[in-house]
Amino acid sequence: MLKNKRKLLAGPYLFWAASFIIIPLLMIVYYGLTDKEGGFTLLNLAKITEPENLKALGLAVLLSFVSTVICLLLAYPLAMILSRRNVNQTSFVVLIFILPMWMNFLLRTLAWQNLLEKTGVINSVLKFFHLPGWEIINTPGAIILGMVYNFLPFMVLPIYNVLAKIDKDVISAARDLGAGNMQTFMKIILPLSVPGIISGITMVFVPALTTFVISDLLGGSKILLIGNVIEQEFKQGSNWNVGSGLSLVLMIFIIASMALIAKYDKEGEGTAF
């Protein structure tokens, strides 16, 4: 009886989620599967097979994959170091990674232009020491850097959270039973941190895959990613049907990541915050 009443508390959210999450997604499905006159068509989905779009998608997958790997490699040791520090500092650690978000995301990305440009800060320093310049701006490398920079916190925080939750006694037990550092890591720590890793991977990969701002600002508009193509369809080409069709294709990746989370992180341990 009481439990039933408590369930009602989810009512407003259920209503909200239905109107602002589910219905909008259905709208995309509708637009994606119809043409301008409203007739059913699969042509919008087929647009993805055009060589330019396929290339944009392929490049987006490649760049976001590389960024995700780099993020993981950077974040895991970082999360391990942080999780072994003073436990009381948890909120501080989290805030160090959230703090940059108080400066606008666009401005931060734009600041990278200043740092990376041919006459930018980094190259001026290199030149001062008579070192060869670093020509990275307007290349895929700069886009990867921008992705790693923007999404690193989303990899660090979930891994940090699962690592901090690991019971110290489990590790002590492993050591008592004669496991070395490597063995403890491989057999205890790594498996226990899988939910965090999975959550981190999805939270980096998906936004990186679909970004259009980072590629615009750091790629000099020379490199077209799938996010740029979709944005142009909506905002410039004003062909909403094709844009929705391409968004539908992107959703495949989102569904895949949801499936991953459902499999490895059933209890929501690996949440970022």
Place this chain on the structure above:
Amino acid sequence: MKKILQNIYLTLIIIFLYAPIATLVVLSFNDSKTRSKWGGFTGKWYISLFKDDAIMNALYTTLIIALLSALIATVIGTAASLGIQAMHRRYRTFMMGVTNIPMLNADIVTGISLMLLFVACRFTMGFSTILMAHITFNIPYVILSVMPKLRQTNKHTYEAAMDLGASPVYAFFKVVFPDILPGVLSGFLLAFTMSLDDFVITHFTKGPGVDTLSTKIYSEVRKGIRPEMYALSTIMFVSVLLLLILINMNPSGKGHDKARAEKTMSNRRRFGRVLMTRVVPAVLTIVVIAGGFFYASRTNISGKEQVVVYNWGEYLDPQVIKMFEEETGISVVYEEYETNEIMYPKIQSGAIAYDVVCPSDYMIQRMIENDLLAEINWDNIPNIKNMDETYMKQSQQFDPGNKYSVPYCWGTVGILYNKTMVDEPIDSWSVLWDEKYKDNILMQDSVRDAFAVALKYLGYSLNSTDLDELNEARNLLIEQKPLVQAYVVDQVRDKMIGNEAAIGVIYSGEAIYTQWENPDLEYVIPKEGSNVWIDSWVIPKNAPNKENAEKFINFVCRPDIALMNFEFITYSTPNKAARALIEDPDIRNSEIAFPSSEQLADCETFRFLGDKNDAVYNELWREVKSK
């Protein structure tokens, strides 16, 4: 040793995370308006920031949306967590799945899906749509931070409280709520931060006249960010940083007794908690509400006459708007766009009613052909007498009979080059295909401008619809791509001033400004000919305040106003009375601002080529861009 390595690693990551922030802080003290040049130390942006209504308005909108959306999301989200917790496992999994959608879904898809919903429901895009969108993506953050805390609470204490006679609500607030409070708070804070930082979703759900800091910045990216933005970000960042340091201050000194250290620590933490739970929200609320009243009283006074102006970015002296408002009592709602192609669908869809728009020649023709414009009542625009007849005649090319448009600015497209970085005198488009300048060329990032360059170089008309000619132009552009450093629109200006490139394709109006900032730069109209363009004021058919629109147009045609404007935006004015008022003879007779008719001999004006040909251009351009 291990510790040192760890510390080095931590330091490197922190440097990586905070280097751009340091850069922005430094830029906020830069005396030069351009990002790429250091003009000496100044604090003036911090002062002019508070006088800038547009930025302060955006800040206010941003804060109030962040605060409201975070509050509402916290209430709905916390209630939802309690409900979900009580659900059967299967439903719980489903609900958590739904909750994960906005988190995992690409921002762009979330933004677009909400936009489609709002358009379908015929909501007017504006403040409320942004708010709804932000609440939508904020709720999951709250749920995901409350759920873990809820899972840790002990069910039995709650039941015990009930057994002892507490009502469910009382028991909840006395027993459960204190336990989940940290989760609720961090959810709120997170939601607030996410709302503050969001760009993509706001970009798709916003309407005219409403800007958050993000969308304001995005519209400025192409023109160069105004330094006040850096100053504002620095203030916001520093205040949050100070707050955090206050809360997390470590017991200082190593020689301290550990117990004492812990005691001060807990005192500090208690202080911090009070600060977090009471002081911070209170201060935030006061600031936002006070700021809201302050800026609301200064700007949109409801019930007053208004005019909605939709103009290119940085294409009107803000002082002009203020003077117009003071003289006529009509308040101006001002909105900016970056390209004709972005503006057109907004007008066409009719979802948003603008009163005055400033498109270019070929776009005006397209709007006339699609019956989107209202005829101008010339009786209401006596100041048209100040206009040079030449431009009225030129306007006939796209507006036969001068029925719909009033010329505002005109100019050419040409090559801007850095005299210290090129060896030979430049007079031809061919330099854009010269291997010598690989990675030193800036090309225009818009279809028609890019193709105009290639078509003119090939000796064809820039209004060509001949497929062979267009394919030839496409191949030429593809051939050029490896040499191009970046495709940009208005960023050419900053990049050329900062010596980032040797050669750039640029609008003549920007050329004068770049020369002021960097005397090494020179502008030339290539001998093969180029594009000569006119941007004119027009009134859309669905304009709700047509007479105010005409008053506005008449106002900007006044010689003193046109002059003020010319000095601010440096784009050539077709207003002959205003030109006569220019004091500096070098500028009044400048060949860049006012080229002679010989120089313009081979120049053409863009014409609208029909939707089909437009699609062909777009398709070919995409092929170039994705090569």
